[in-house]
Amino acid sequence: MTEILRLENVSKSFGGNHAVNDVSFSLEEGEIIGLIGPNGAGKTTLVNLITGVHPLTSGKVIFAGEDVSKQQAFQAARRGLARTFQIVQPFPNMTVLENVAAGALFGGGTGSVQDALESAHQELKFVGLDAVADTPASALALPNRKRLELAKSLAMRPKFLLLDEVNAGLNASEIDGALDLIRKIAARGVTILIIEHLMKVVLSISQRILVLHHGELIAQGDPRTVIEDPQVVEAYLGSKFAARVKAESHHV
Known part of the structure; x- marks a missing residue:
């Protein structure tokens, strides 16, 4: 290895x-x-x-x-090199999708906002949050905030x-x-x-x-x-x- x-x-x-x-x-x-x-x-x-x-x-x-x-x-x-945080703090006034797209855009090196949004959709589907993509991140309960944190990290490739x-x-x-x-x-x-x-x-x-x-x-x-x-x-x-x-x- x-x-x-x-x-x-x-x-x-x-x-x-x-x-x-x-x-x-x-x-x-x-x-x-x-x-x-x-x-x-x-x-x-x-x-x-x-x-x-x-x-x-x-x-x-x-x-x-x-x-x-x-x-x-x-x-x-x-x-x-991506990481999650012990205390989960999403951008509360942004949607779930926008939170993940931010990770893709600024950490994952995607070429455009549209590419970042597409990557975000893929990762939300992967972690099981695609149904709440347009929900404000502040509305998520702890288990889904944890999944959102994972999706943000995965969007960074x-x-x-x-x-x-x-x-x-x-x-x-x-x-x-x-x-x-x-x-x-x-x-x-x-x-x-x-x-x-x-x-x-x-x-x-x-x-x-x-x-x-x-x-x-x-x-x-x-x-x-x-x-x-x-x-x-x-x-x-x-x-x-x-x-x-x-x-x-x-x-x-």
Whole structure:
């Protein structure tokens, strides 16, 4: 497989606070990777560094063979690095269609407004929101706002998609629908990094898992190896959860 993203000793400090400290890993095209860790571990900060929202204090970000360490957010989007946000904030006075078209026009590099609208229609159909295309984004309930966020990101034609707690606030049925959608996105050839607190979700969808704690990468590997790692159990999972998942796996 071909490497699509590599971080080399990436760090970010805010004053004296080391939010991300000397993180290195590489990801391959087509993978679905889970990123887990306690609140405040540096997960969202790491995504912000990868996508150019924050400048790096030190280290390198290599995307598709190119050093993009100094890129800005709009440059990341145009290179094919798209992301969703933990707190979904669509343009409330614009329609659902206009929200997605904005992503296509300014992030996806479409040549005209008409092309952007056509791309937006396609992505809304893909995520199941074509019936509410002309509805104001402010009128959508949370599950559909989450789908709108995905459609906006997909309209940017990403090669790599970072999902920041896309399942937060959803019920069990809505989470199942979101996971089906994520798998369909991956089937397009998009590499996905998903930040997630629900371990059942992470274990069901991730091929590999990265674990952050106090800004440091303390473990990485296949899901089974990671959840049995003593550092991960102590820092995040807890011994009861790890034992339960291990027991369940022996009955599968």
